[in-house]
Amino acid sequence: MTSNIDNVEEKVQSLHHGTLKITLYIVVLAVSLFLVNFLFGWASCEEIPPYLQPYSGAILFIHPYLVYIEAVLLFILGYFVIKAISGIVYTYMRRATDHPTAATVRTITRISGIAILLSLMTSVFNVNPAAALTVGSFGGLVVGFATQKILSNVVAGVFLLLSRPFTYGDTVTVSGHTGKVKGIKLMRLVLESEDGSKEILIPSGTVVEQIIQKKRPPVTAKPIKTILTLDPPSNSVTIGSTIIFTGKLMETTAKPVANKAIKILERDVGGDDLLASGNTESNGSFSIKWTAKKKDRWDNTAEIYAKFEGDDVNRHSASKQYTIVLKS
Numbered sequence: 256m257t258s259n260i261d262n263v264e265e266k267v268q269s270l271h272h273g274t275l276k277i278t279l280y281i282v283v284l285a286v287s288l289f290l291v292n293f294l295f296g297w298a299s300c301e302e303i304p305p306y307l308q309p310y311s312g313a314i315l316f317i318h319p320y321l322v323y324i325e326a327v328l329l330f331i332l333g334y335f336v337i338k339a340i341s342g343i344v345y346t347y348m349r350r351a352t353d354h355p356t357a358a359t360v361r362t363i364t365r366i367s368g369i370a371i372l373l374s375l376m377t378s379v380f381n382v383n384p385a386a387a388l389t390v391g392s393f394g395g396l397v398v399g400f401a402t403q404k405i406l407s408n409v410v411a412g413v414f415l416l417l418s419r420p421f422t423y424g425d426t427v428t429v430s431g432h433t434g435k436v437k438g439i440k441l442m443r444l445v446l447e448s449e450d451g452s453k454e455i456l457i458p459s460g461t462v463v464e465q466i467i468q469k470k471r472p473p474v475t476a477k478p479i480k481t482i483l484t485l486d487p488p489s490n491s492v493t494i495g496s497t498i499i500f501t502g503k504l505m506e507t508t509a510k511p512v513a514n515k516a517i518k519i520l521e522r523d524v525g526g527d528d529l530l531a532s533g534n535t536e537s538n539g540s541f542s543i544k545w546t547a548k549k550k551d552r553w554d555n556t557a558e559i560y561a562k563f564e565g566d567d568v569n570r571h572s573a574s575k576q577y578t579i580v581l582k583s
Contacts, residue, residue, distance in 0.1 A: 273343040277336055284332040288325060295321050326376055333375070337368030348441065359442075360409060411459035412441035421469055428468035429457055478570040480507045483517070485561040485574035492547045493582050500543045502574060504535045504563055511539025512569055519543055521550055522558040522576065530559070547581060555581050 295317045297303045303311050317324075341364040348357035416439060421427050425436045427446070432455045434446030444462045446455040485502040492498055500519050504512045515535045520527040528550045533543035541561075550557070557579045565571030 273339050273346065276339040277343075280332050280336045280339065284328065284336075287328050287332070291321065291324055291328065295324070329376055330372065333372045334369070337365055337372060340368060341365040357441075408442045408458050408460045411463040412439075412443075414463060415439055415444070415459055416441070420467060426470035428470075429462055430465050432457065433468075478565060478568060481505065481512055481563060481565075481569045481572040482507060483561055483563050483572040483574045485559075485577070488559060488577055488579055490578075491580035491582055494547050494549060496547050498545050498547055498579075500531070500541075500545060500559075500561065502541055502561055503539045504541065504572070505539050506569070511535075511537070512563075513537045513539060515563055515566075515569065517541045517543065518562045518564070519545060520560055520562055522560065523550065530557075547579075549581055557581055 294307070295314055297307075297314055298318060300308075300311050300315065303314060307314065341361045344364045345357050345361040348360050421436055423436055423439070426433065426449075427436060429444065429446070432446060434448045434455050436444070437447045437454065438445035441459065443459055444457045446457065447453075448455060482505050483502065484505075485500060488498060488500060502517075504515055504517065506512060513535055516532060517535060518532045519530045521530055530550075531543045531545040533541050535541045547557075549555070558576055559579055560576040561574040563569070563572050
């Protein structure tokens with residue numbers, strides 16, 4: 256439990272660190288582009304401010320190469336931003352999948368980011384928007400074709416993790432393979448064969464497209480609720496006389512419960528005392544004899560009730576309590 260908590264805290268810290276790095280890189284990029292343009296963005300000596308006139312020779316020399324300097328800054332710091340973003344993606348993916356899958360998604364993110372970065376760099380060279388869009392589209396097309404199968408499995412894996420059509424331990428049949436679900440990964444479903452001799456790896460995309468047969472677990476019958484009634488006994492009896500307690504044990508569906516042990520008990524602070532017991536008949540009724548006697552020499556009353564302990568088929572139940580006065 257402690258290791259899991261530490262792992263979560265470590266990932267949260269990694270995410271915060273990655274976000275801070277991205278923010279820092281963007282700020283550094285913005286400041287660098289501003290300073291480069293401010294220092295070397297003057298096309299003629301007349302445009303250069305007086306405080307920069309001593310350096311006019313160097314400024315006019317570097318000015319023609321300003322666009323290349325901006326492109327290099329954009330590419331270097333942009334790459335660091337993409338690297339930090341792919342690191343955050345990797346950290347998120349590791350919550351739901353293994354290292355190889357998370358590393359693959361990280362690589363795809365990095366390639367996609369570089370394609371976007373190249374399309375942004377076209378604006379530095381004053382390329383028209385149509386050309387920039389063409390570069391970005393081409394880069395996206397290349398990445399899409401190269402990773403089409405991987406991305407389809409990743410999307411299918413996310414769908415399986417969210418929808419949960421089955422869970423660990425379920426026995427399922429997919430693409431003609433039957434086994435117990437051992438793992439639900441982002442890229443694949445891991446089944447253990449019925450004889451336990453091998454693992455079956457099925458791509459997530461295939462699982463989503465196929466008909467899944469899920470074996471139902473055996474239904475365990477729950478004990479049926481019962482109702483125990485005790486017919487009201489006499490309010491007072493003479494000690495030594497015989498009393499017959501009668502009543503019925505029924506299911507909540509009004510079906511009689513036969514051949515079940517019924518106890519007649521006297522409620523007591525130190526623990527209920529057993530007075531007599533008997534079994535129910537085929538119609539659920541019972542008739543139990545008791546010879547009246549005092550269980551407590553200082554108490555002339557008996558708080559009587561009937562109880563069924565319950566079993567695998569029927570739930571326990573107890574009757575209403577009655578008070579009987581015991582006379583000498």
